[in-house]
Amino acid sequence: MPCESRYQAPSPNGTQAAVHCKDHSLYLVSIPGGAQREVVPAERRPSAYVFSPDGRWLAAGFPDGTVELMATQDNAPAKHWKADSHRIDGLYFFPNSEMLLVAPVDSRGQVWELAGTPTLRASLPVDFGGLVAYAVSPDGKLLVAAGDDTVVRWYDTATWQKTQEYSGFLLETFALAFTPDGKQVLAGGADSRITALDAATAKQLRQLPTEPGAYIADIQMLGDGQRAATLYLDDAGEKPPHAVIWNLATAHSAALKFDSPPSCAGVVGGKFWSCTTDGKTLTIVEE
């Protein structure tokens, strides 16, 4: 490990990890070799970062509203642009790795096309605040995005017109994921449970049981297309994060056991990965 780190993010193919250091610098570390290079110095304090699905790019957002796109595997020049005047709180690559959703805090969401000089393709309004969760359908034709205003909106990615919305949540949604067949959208957030929405009609299909006292921070589908790995954070801020795998067909759940609180969690190659670190070594466990 290049530094003491609380959070890491594995790349989609599992060959690298973005390591966020306590001093706010960001490193790329190869797995399992450990070769490392600093990609963002500490003084820039990245506020969001994400790998592209093809693993070629690492995007980082910053408190001054700028976004930087860095090559992970070659010496392709970085792209750097001012997206907004607000802090960038979220970044999300489209499945083809060619477009990036940028979510500034307290401002509308943006979709940028990345080929050549990044170009703003769409602006995604909210009633207040910013976007907090987003997912694109496997065929890339549909974007769903949840705002601070608790509304989940559907967009046609060909026209960027809003086609539908779901406003049945009283609390915020922090995670959205499509099922691999593209037919359902799983939503989770402060109400502590996964809600399945019909991707075609935006109607609620069903809700899984709640995990009392915790809110959902992330949902990722596993490779079998039947199970969803779900990360929960404690409402009271006292307990460490925990993860549960939900079987969508049976609504049965299995808690994942960790020897120590995980510092990363995600689906890599269809399998659930979690990280722990002792400050010097990054240990990755595959479910």
Added chain:
Amino acid sequence: MNFTRRELLERGATFGAITLATSLPLSAVAAAWDEAEKKRQPTPFCELGPFYKREAPQTTQLRAPGDSGMPLALAGVVYDVRGDVVPDAKVELWQTDNLGQYDIEGYRYRALLEPGAKGVYSVESVMPGHHPSRVCQHVHYLVTAPGHKPLITQLYFATDPVFDGDPDKNYHRDPLITSPELVRPVMIKSDAKQVVAVVNFDLVMETL
């Protein structure tokens, strides 16, 4: 002796202390001066946080009989950046109980207020506790009004022990506090029945 803005301008002009390099009458200059002094800086943004809940009840009484914690009387006026009252604002506020816990299932310590033509809002609550994942006691605000940018912010208390009595110097101890303007003085009032913490927090919205 107090002079009006117009009288001050007239006296200054008479005695040569002020040279009006304008063709505007004194009354117009005085009015412009008044307008300039009314202007207000927008209230700084501060995170919405994960516990916002839509459809809060319209109530000014958040503190129920028997609730533990120091009673809190919280009030203020909603202005725009010109210094004019925003008459049709809606103020949503939410906070923890005095033990630092949010009510997720229900609506305890959550309210929707409609300040009306005078822009004045007030609630009776309790001093919020310290939520374990946050540094400081705070109250969340979401203020909306037609023609204005929605305002998302948080109120903090100068009496919070985290500030060691000097919020101007120590407000950075909570990384979410972006401006010392969000840390408000607390006045303690008491009568035969109870001791109440009184806090004034005016809200200034940006015009669209």
